Amino acid sequence: MEQKYAVTVDDLTVAYNYKPVLWDIDLMIPESVLMCIVGPNGAGKSTLIKAILGIIKPIAGTVSIFGKPYEKQRSLVAYVPQKGSVDWDFPTTALDVVMMGTYGSLGWIKRPGQKEKKASLEALEKVGMLPFKNRQISQLSGGQQQRIFLARALVQNAAIYFMDEPFQGVDATTEKAIINILKELRKAGKTVIVVHHDLQTVPEYFDWVTFLNVKKIATGPVKDIFNDDNLTKTYGINYKVSVQE
């Protein structure tokens, strides 16, 4: 039986100036996995996500979502950008930011109504931020901002979630809360792709992993390929990580 892939990337190459940031990436991500992308700084992890989502235009390559071009499947894909990518002093509230998740399905001009508001409140509840719904976003802590971003993606009710370093600068409680939500998403049959830095937590959090350093080093189930050999290939030094059995 042919395996159904949520995301298929073919020959993807991205360059900013002269040097390629991503070189000839082929990647097939099966449906309903919780996958992390690991690699050193400058390996192109964020760029890979941005290129898949069409935020950055690749020099070559194609991306398809459930076998169809990404442009036709946008509604199935949600994105959580890096927290630092926006100005948190922007004059708006937590609920307002989460409501932005509904803008895509609303399309041009149409305003969000009661239905959208209800969905947004539910998403806020899921990430434990309901008491802060009217809070000015500049008054939120880093962990709370990250939860708001997650709620905004949840509202999109997508099949595939891309997240750029959702654990950056959040405390242990928030990290646990976020990973529990991600695990729930996978249980519900969604595919979750996360740029991740903490190698120690990979076996505990994820079931699928992609090693990236400009080129794709390896991709597959954590239990099969998360080993010293691949880590050394990716990070270039003799890497030893204690994998819990």
Added chain:
Amino acid sequence: MLGSFAVLRKQSLLGDAISHAALPGIAIAFLIIGVKDSNLFLLGALISGLIGTFWIRGITKNTHLKSDTALGLTLSLFFGFGMLLLTFIQKQPNASQAGLDTYLFGQAATLLIEDVWLIAIVAGISLLILLVFWKEFKILLFDEDYTKTLGFNTNFIDILITTFIVITIVLGLQTVGVILMSAMLLAPAAAARQWTNSLGVMVVLAAIFGAFSGVVGTGISTVVGNLSTGPVIVLVAASIVFISFIFSPKRGLLFREIRFRKNRNNIKMQKTLAFMYGIAKTHENISHPHTIKILNDFQGFSKRSLQELVDFNYVKINGQQWSMTQEGYEKAANLYDQQIKDTHE
């Protein structure tokens, strides 16, 4: 009104660049038609303003230059070219009737009733566009990458905003002039940001501040006489900004300082109470008196905070001795828990 968007995009200088870029457009329009016709001048200003804007966009997108460099380059290049054309025109025989130099500093007195109508109509249209595309403008300003992934054409929204900023600036040129126009665009928005945390309120406030400075500025310049209108309007707008920076309740400097001091005093008082609690705890009877002298070793203790504690009835003073009340004892015991709760509310 539209200035709010420029401020929030951190592209404040854009207005400056556009208004300077408009100058050669005015000059060229005059050279082509040879007579003074403010509508055609505005068209020229619009075209060269737009060209300037797209240059800036092009430079920032395709080179490594930062946007402020691109803005500065375009601004001086267009303004220099415009000045060159102006001096050239001044040597022409029919220069005196052109009155092109009024565009440098603006002269509201040169406005005709048709001009006012034009401004009103364009203002109405931009208001309409703003209301229709409110959602799109807002999300683009907050998070451009995310907007793209939702399937919106971000270039289109961007061009729409920029075009209306350009149109607004060009219309303002006759009133406040090339050099001061950017202040008119930014000052009301910067002031409005101080008073509110909602984008909607900010835009409305900016419009009110802008209108207010226009009316009051014109009023002053007529009453005092012989003052040119543009600079007066800008000065009024600047005063609003100044007042807003200092007095706004949420973000203003004055109230921030007051809040800060109050907080510090509060914490000082609570720390003193906690210290007393530590001493009182060692005695079986909490209201056992102690000498005030022992408090002197405690950093953060002051006569004032002691007085406040007495006022709150947490502590009683008897001569040189103090003792804790039941109320103060309970308050001190829960102090830490209370603080934690406060920060989470």
